[in-house]
Amino acid sequence: MASEGTYAKGRGASAFRTVLMLVFWAVALPIAALLGFPWTYLTKNVSFLYRTCMLGAWTGVRIAGVRVQTLGLDKIDPARTYIFMSNHISNLDPPITLPLIPRRTSVMVRKELFSYPILGKVMRIGSLVPVDRGNRDAGIAAVRESVKAIQQGLNMTIYIEGKRSFDGRLLPFKKGPFYLAEECKVPVVPITISGTQEVMPKARFGIQPGTVTVQFHDPIEPADFGDRDSLMAKVRGVINGGLPEELRDSQ
DSSP states (O other), X not given: OHHHHHHHHHHHXXXXXXXXXXXXXXXXXXXXXHHHHHHHHHHOOOHHHHHHHHHHHHHHHHXXXXXXXXXXXXXXXXXXXXXXXXXXXXXXXXHHHGXXXXXXXXXXXXXXXXXXXXXXXXXXXXXXXXXXXXXXXXXXXXHHHHHHHHHTTOEEEEEXXXXXXXXXXXXXXXXXXXXXXXXXXXXXXXXXXXXXXXHSOTTOOOOOOEEEEEEEOOOBOGGGOOSHHHHHHHHHHHHHXXXXXXXXXXX
16 A cells, blocks of 8 residues: 555656646746747847757756766767667657757758748748658658758758657668668767657656756767668667667667
8 A cells, every 4th residue: 555655746746847848838938929929030040049948948857856867968069960860669769869969950840830921931941841750752752851950060960760669779770860870971970869869758648756867879870871871780789788788779
């Protein structure tokens, strides 16, 4: 009985922390929108809104009791443009990883969100990339839009499995990001996220306090890419090697 009571208490605390994070975001987002959307819309400069959103995302995660350990960020030159390729195991991955990226990064966003007049306009100003994951032709178009973002000097951050893993092990990688890397010839930085599968697993609402590790690996320079399959194998091997031993692919 005592263990059941402790478990219920833990679940209640977890739900409370999650609600607290969501309430913070629900309050912060309208304020950011009220201040940032008009400025972005009029000036066509998304920098203020971007910094505000990144600060809000990071603060919300910390409110939920999540501690973040960052490794390898010193390997990243803020003056260069990169394609960051990360594994994906939780809804918490983007609000944890994106604020860590030096300078502004573009990401791929569900195309439906672009249909909202003001939001869609602001996302286009910010060079976010609409994507329809169930449509191959739309995937090719997303790669082309990503090329444009990188040519503007923006980083690109991609969760290369295309969806979240249930257990933290790597899923098959999408091929599009490797076409993008070959086209743009900018360094690829593999990222390994670990711990979010325990803090907030897929299909669970509550957040448990804990430590998440975000490891930035050595950039893979274009001269070292080889062909697309070789690059994919390199990136997968590096990300896999950063996972806890029990979650790694067998080699």
